Amino acid sequence: MILQQLQEKxxxxxxxxxxxxxxxxxxxxxxxxxxxxxxxxDEPALKFEFLIDLFGVDRLKLNESPRFEVVYQxxxxxxxxxxxxxxKVPEEELVISSVVDLWKAADWSERECWEMFGIRxxxxxxxxHLLLFEGFEGHPLRKDYPxxxxxxxxxxxxIV
Amino acid sequence: MKEMALNIGPSHxxxxxxxxxxxxxxxxxxxxxxxxxxxxxRAFEKHSEVSTWTQVIPYTDRLNYCSSMMNNVGYCRAVExxxxxxIPERARFIRVIVCELSRIMDHxxxxxxxxxxxxxxxxxxxxxxxxxxxxxxxxxxxGARLTTNYTRIGGVMRDLTPDFADGIRKVLKDLGxxxxxVSRLLERNKIFMDRTQKVGIISKEDAISWGFTxxxxxxxxxxxxxxxxxxxxxxxxxxFEIPVGTxxxxxxxxxxxxxxxxxxARIIEQAFRMIPEGPVMVKDPRIALxxxxxxxRNIEGLMNHFMLLMDxxxxxxxxxxxxxxxxxxxxxFYIISDGGGRPYRVRVRPPCFLLTSAFSKMVEGGMIxxxxxxxxxxxxxxxxxxx
Numbered sequence: 001m002i003l004q005q006l007q008e009k010x011x012x013x014x015x016x017x018x019x020x021x022x023x024x025x026x027x028x029x030x031x032x033x034x035x036x037x038x039x040x041x042d043e044p045a046l047k048f049e050f051l052i053d054l055f056g057v058d059r060l061k062l063n064e065s066p067r068f069e070v071v072y073q074x075x076x077x078x079x080x081x082x083x084x085x086x087x088k089v090p091e092e093e094l095v096i097s098s099v100v101d102l103w104k105a106a107d108w109s110e111r112e113c114w115e116m117f118g119i120r121x122x123x124x125x126x127x128x129h130l131l132l133f134e135g136f137e138g139h140p141l142r143k144d145y146p147x148x149x150x151x152x153x154x155x156x157x158x159i160v
Numbered sequence: 161m162k163e164m165a166l167n168i169g170p171s172h173x174x175x176x177x178x179x180x181x182x183x184x185x186x187x188x189x190x191x192x193x194x195x196x197x198x199x200x201x202r203a204f205e206k207h208s209e210v211s212t213w214t215q216v217i218p219y220t221d222r223l224n225y226c227s228s229m230m231n232n233v234g235y236c237r238a239v240e241x242x243x244x245x246x247i248p249e250r251a252r253f254i255r256v257i258v259c260e261l262s263r264i265m266d267h268x269x270x271x272x273x274x275x276x277x278x279x280x281x282x283x284x285x286x287x288x289x290x291x292x293x294x295x296x297x298x299x300x301x302x303g304a305r306l307t308t309n310y311t312r313i314g315g316v317m318r319d320l321t322p323d324f325a326d327g328i329r330k331v332l333k334d335l336g337x338x339x340x341x342v343s344r345l346l347e348r349n350k351i352f353m354d355r356t357q358k359v360g361i362i363s364k365e366d367a368i369s370w371g372f373t374x375x376x377x378x379x380x381x382x383x384x385x386x387x388x389x390x391x392x393x394x395x396x397x398x399x400f401e402i403p404v405g406t407x408x409x410x411x412x413x414x415x416x417x418x419x420x421x422x423x424x425a426r427i428i429e430q431a432f433r434m435i436p437e438g439p440v441m442v443k444d445p446r447i448a449l450x451x452x453x454x455x456x457r458n459i460e461g462l463m464n465h466f467m468l469l470m471d472x473x474x475x476x477x478x479x480x481x482x483x484x485x486x487x488x489x490x491x492x493f494y495i496i497s498d499g500g501g502r503p504y505r506v507r508v509r510p511p512c513f514l515l516t517s518a519f520s521k522m523v524e525g526g527m528i529x530x531x532x533x534x535x536x537x538x539x540x541x542x543x544x545x546x547x
């Protein structure tokens with residue numbers, strides 16, 4: 001029912017929807033993604049107040065195109081239902097609009113996603129390193145980042 | 161008036177791990193705060209991609225090291241969903257028992273340490289005594305006290321020991337008196353109340369927007385618990401209550417945990433009554449290791465053993481998100497399998513990651529000492545924060 005409603009509202013943006021292992025999911029193009037999420041949060045029949053999680057996936061070795069996607073786990077406290085939204089991000093244009101203004105939970109998650117996959121979030125107030133140090137080269141959760149690669153630890157800056 | 165910048169951490173006694181917060185002070189009042197994490201980042205998600213499905217289980221122990229069994233259960237349940245495997249009845253009840261024991265262990269540490277941060281040392285010893293007693297039983301169960309690695313994909317590693325139920329019943333009695341002792345010391349203690357009440361308040365709306373789950377969300381008055389909202393392992397048949405707070409301050413967050421321990425003890429008691437006899441592992445040679453007698457005596461058993469250890473379990477291609485109610489809130493595992501013996505991608509949704517991201521907002525306008533109280537009430541576990 002949720003998926004039907006979304007397909008009627010955003011027929012051009014939605015690539016595919018479905019259900020697997022009890023999870024509802026929707027693959028969506030990144031254009032108008034902010035509008036899409038605003039609708040998900042505010043529409044009374046959907047009411048996804050919770051952004052449970054936000055993270056990236058690199059589909060390089062699954063031979064899928066576009067290569068990257070940002071996955072949003074949404075949960076509605078009012079209706080007790082869940083939805084997983086995959087926003088496709090092509091490699092040539094690694095930028096997507098931020099949802100920090102909709103859910104504050106996106107703040108750190110987007111920073112993590114940016115440093116692990118190199119996907120930039122447009123409109124994020126403070127897109128800085130979170131888990132890795134300043135000066136870390138590359139994006140470690142990408143599939144083409146070698147697992148045993150060493151990094152040069154930079155000289156620490158001023159204490160204060 | 162001149163502002164002063166102050167670093168607290170990375171390894172400050174009050175941070176219980178490697179965590180730095182950088183504050184801008186006006187006198188003793190915090191004007192601005194900035195939390196810095198990542199000192200313990202051990203690349204759990206990347207590491208899982210080169211391990212077999214079974215080899216990931218010990219890494220999950222180190223996520224929330226205060227309640228490691230719950231992480232094992234969360235991960236194994238996600239993999240079992242992908243495999244389409246139903247674990248035996250007895251294994252389900254065992255998982256409920258170890259999960260609730262872990263919840264008690266986690267809350268004991270959190271409450272004890274929060275009281276230490278506020279200057280009350282003796283509570284920690286009262287609580288740690290009980291935790292030690294539970295450790296003795298986890299040691300009998302799986303040979304380890306802290307990094308348990310007890311569950312397996314398809315069940316649990318071994319059955320409960322014969323003295324387990326009686327021993328745990330005795331521990332739960334001790335737990336009851338420890339809770340009584342500590343609440344007598346704290347509940348109507350003027351200093352404790354002044355330090356915790358109306359400190360670090362977060363409203364219901366803010367808590368939801370920041371993605372709070374678990375005791376910290378329930379302290380704001382939202383009775384949300386995955387054991388009730390999306391029941392797994394027969395949680396809908398147990399009789400227990402979900403404690404909620406009213407104000408959403410440090411006091412509520414701690415008191416919710418006190419009550420949750422009592423409720424967990426109730427669940428364990430019921431589980432001991434309801435647990436059936438039977439196997440604790442699925443009888444599927446593609447998933448479960450063969451019994452040792454077969455490994456040593458016939459070639460099929462030996463081959464099966466080596467196949468499972470070297471190639472790993474083959475999980476059909478697919479994607480799943482599976483969440484359990486861990487001690488700190490919703491612990492979710494999102495797993496992609498490409499059909500091989502190793503996970504394509506494992507993503508953990510650590511509950512205290514989102515709690516910590518709101519920390520700066522919660523302490524701004526308070527005093528330095530309040531920041532320590534707030535930190536203790538959030539139960540920040542750096543293992544799952546940094547992964």
